[in-house]
Amino acid sequence: MSSVSAYYNGKNVLITGATGFMGKVLVEKLLRSSPEVKAVYILVRPKAGQSMQERVANMLKCKVFDRVREDCPNFHEKIKPINAELCQPKLAISAEDEEELLTRVNIVFHCAATVRFDEPLKHALQLNTMGTQRLLELARQMQNLEAFIHISTAYANCIRKSIDEIIYPPPAEPKKLFDLVEWLDESIIQDITPKLLGEWPNTYTYSKALSEYVIQQEKGNLNIAIIRPSIVGASWHEPFPGWIDSFNGTSGILIAAGKGILRTVIANNEAVADMIPVDITVNLTLAAGWYTAVHRPKNILVYNCTTGGINPFFWGEMRQYAISTFKRNPLEKAFRTPGAQITSSYLINQYWVYLTDKAWAILYDLYMRLTGRKPRMMKIVKRLHKSMMLLQYFSTQSWNWSSDNMNMLMSHLNTEDKKVYNFDVRQLHWSEYIESYCLGAKKYLLNEDMSGIPAAKQHLRNQRNIRYAFNITLFVIIWRIFIARSQMARNIWYFVVSLCYKFLSYFRASSTLRH
Numbered sequence: 001m002s003s004v005s006a007y008y009n010g011k012n013v014l015i016t017g018a019t020g021f022m023g024k025v026l027v028e029k030l031l032r033s034s035p036e037v038k039a040v041y042i043l044v045r046p047k048a049g050q051s052m053q054e055r056v057a058n059m060l061k062c063k064v065f066d067r068v069r070e071d072c073p074n075f076h077e078k079i080k081p082i083n084a085e086l087c088q089p090k091l092a093i094s095a096e097d098e099e100e101l102l103t104r105v106n107i108v109f110h111c112a113a114t115v116r117f118d119e120p121l122k123h124a125l126q127l128n129t130m131g132t133q134r135l136l137e138l139a140r141q142m143q144n145l146e147a148f149i150h151i152s153t154a155y156a157n158c159i160r161k162s163i164d165e166i167i168y169p170p171p172a173e174p175k176k177l178f179d180l181v182e183w184l185d186e187s188i189i190q191d192i193t194p195k196l197l198g199e200w201p202n203t204y205t206y207s208k209a210l211s212e213y214v215i216q217q218e219k220g221n222l223n224i225a226i227i228r229p230s231i232v233g234a235s236w237h238e239p240f241p242g243w244i245d246s247f248n249g250t251s252g253i254l255i256a257a258g259k260g261i262l263r264t265v266i267a268n269n270e271a272v273a274d275m276i277p278v279d280i281t282v283n284l285t286l287a288a289g290w291y292t293a294v295h296r297p298k299n300i301l302v303y304n305c306t307t308g309g310i311n312p313f314f315w316g317e318m319r320q321y322a323i324s325t326f327k328r329n330p331l332e333k334a335f336r337t338p339g340a341q342i343t344s345s346y347l348i349n350q351y352w353v354y355l356t357d358k359a360w361a362i363l364y365d366l367y368m369r370l371t372g373r374k375p376r377m378m379k380i381v382k383r384l385h386k387s388m389m390l391l392q393y394f395s396t397q398s399w400n401w402s403s404d405n406m407n408m409l410m411s412h413l414n415t416e417d418k419k420v421y422n423f424d425v426r427q428l429h430w431s432e433y434i435e436s437y438c439l440g441a442k443k444y445l446l447n448e449d450m451s452g453i454p455a456a457k458q459h460l461r462n463q464r465n466i467r468y469a470f471n472i473t474l475f476v477i478i479w480r481i482f483i484a485r486s487q488m489a490r491n492i493w494y495f496v497v498s499l500c501y502k503f504l505s506y507f508r509a510s511s512t513l514r515h
């Protein structure tokens with residue numbers, strides 16, 4: 001029997017960010033591997049005109065729950081949604097709900113965050129840092145709390161090249177920053193953001209670094225662990241290989257390369273692509289929850305949840321495996337043949353952006369306009385390049401993360417735990433994983449059926465023929481215009497034609513002589 005599964009049976013678990021990519025996988029795994037868990041409280045806010053109840057009902061219809069739906073058809077009865085907003089005082093939880101949480105919850109998993117790199121500093125701090133502080137305050141009052149698990153990011157300390165499993169000094173004193181963003185005008189905060197960020201590349205990593213420090217400062221008597229995943233990708237095995245529902249991180253770029261929209265990616269072929277499958281992250285998180293609650297380590301344990309130091313994999317390899325998968329299994333209605341160059345040079349990138357991506361987008365949009373449809377390709381290309389500009393910090397450098405705590409945790413698992421909560425990244429076979437990632441993106445993110453592959457291949461062949469025909473026509477037109485206007489071009493043209501003629505005559509004569 002798995003000790004980790006047994007531990008969660010009978011427990012009340014609180015999860016924030018359950019509607020997100022990682023949160024859903026966490027809820028699913030918890031319910032499937034510990035079917036006797038008493039209740040899973042999830043903090044959910046109303047959003048985009050949908051009430052909290054509607055959002056939860058939609059969430060439970062998600063494909064990610066198909067497996068647990070089959071194993072335990074009444075799994076939804078265990079889920080107890082709580083209306084909450086992390087940016088509001090006291091998390092905007094009603095007094096009645098608060099009372100229930102304070103008396104019942106045994107373990108907290110804090111996943112909620114904004115992961116946008118361009119989030120205004122005020123909002124990133126209000127949600128990622130102050131939201132964590134508020135949750136911590138609630139947790140300190142919980143009467144039966146055994147563990148508090150905070151999901152951070154391996155890049156919270158990305159200004160360092162070697163990152164240990166410790167909490168580093170913060171970029172600034174959080175209290176002072178909170179006061180500042182409270183009373184300063186939003187536009188002034190925007191203006192001074194680059195100065196405040198200093199070496200940090202974005203407000204996301206900055207606010208996450210501050211959250212870790214806030215946890216250290218305000219932990220009180222809580223048993224806390226911090227999980228730091230690197231770039232979370234599609235699932236490796238669970239609940240299905242390749243499950244993904246987010247365009248963040250590498251997913252959007254992979255799809256854009258697969259669709260032939262993006263011809264150039266800013267990355268370094270030799271830099272480590274520190275990908276970590278979402279199910280590995282979730283397995284480690286649940287195992288760390290068990291360890292923290294049962295073994296109660298004296299200090300906060302930080303788990304760097306990364307692959308680079310143990311089973312390294314590089315962006316160049318990722319490109320190769322992804323393009324090969326998309327050539328064999330094309331995406332539907334691809335714009336061009338799958339393919340993307342990797343370059344770390346800004347100038348080379350700009351050259352390709354203008355020469356291929358933007359030029360083709362303009363032509364495509366013109367075609368859409370002429371056929372009475374809405375042009376959209378330029379907008380997509382611009383968004384992708386904006387996203388690439390924000391991601392390049394992570395795709396052109398490598399970091400060294402120590403993983404002693406991950407190894408220590410593995411050594412405490414029994415044989416069954418190691419099977420059910422596998423987070424041994426040495427077992428990852430990267431070419432297989434990337435293939436399943438790309439196919440998962442096709443199936444779960446783009447909702448494409450695998451039976452459409454022959455049609456997608458035919459579409460690519462048609463696209464290629466149109467491109468050839470277009471290139472030839474363009475060449476002939478340009479050349480004709482050039483010849484008509486310039487004596488020199490005419491002279492070159494006649495010279496090339498006569499040279500070709502002479503060569504042909506020479507070969508014909510020499511072959512006649514040989515016979």
Ligand SMILES: CCCCCCCCCCCCCCCC(=O)SCCNC(=O)CCNC(=O)[C@H](O)C(C)(C)COP(=O)(O)OP(=O)(O)OC[C@H]1O[C@@H](n2cnc3c(N)ncnc32)[C@H](O)[C@@H]1OP(=O)(O)O
Nearest residue numbers: 115116117118153231247248249252257319387391394395
């Ligand atoms: C083959 C070669 C491989 C090499 C490949 C190298 C890749 C190198 C990756 C390094 C990766 C490091 C990752 C660090 C790991 C973390 O610790 S953090 C977690 C990851 N966080 C992120 O990735 C957040 C980055 N994203 C952002 O900051 C914002 O989405 C952006 C990029 C600024 C775009 O902002 P925006 O223009 O306002 O657009 P946004 O509102 O976000 O999205 C609008 C729509 O476009 C969709 N969308 C957004 N981005 C995309 C996209 N890229 N594609 C398609 N659709 C998209 C959204 O889903 C959304 O759809 P709807 O909801 O409207 O249906």
Ligand SMILES: NC(=O)C1=CN([C@@H]2O[C@H](COP(=O)(O)OP(=O)(O)OC[C@H]3O[C@@H](n4cnc5c(N)ncnc54)[C@H](OP(=O)(O)O)[C@@H]3O)[C@@H](O)[C@H]2O)C=CC1
Nearest residue numbers: 017018019020021022085086111112113153229230231232
């Ligand atoms: N994805 C990645 O590559 C990595 C992620 N991480 C960390 O993992 C965690 C989960 O990330 P991921 O699942 O990818 O992110 P998602 O963006 O998919 O999910 C974020 C979750 O936070 C919730 N949330 C956002 N704002 C609020 C709010 N104001 N009040 C309540 N809930 C809110 C969202 O709810 P709603 O549906 O209402 O928006 C959603 O459930 C984060 O802490 C992130 O920093 C770390 C490393 C890499």
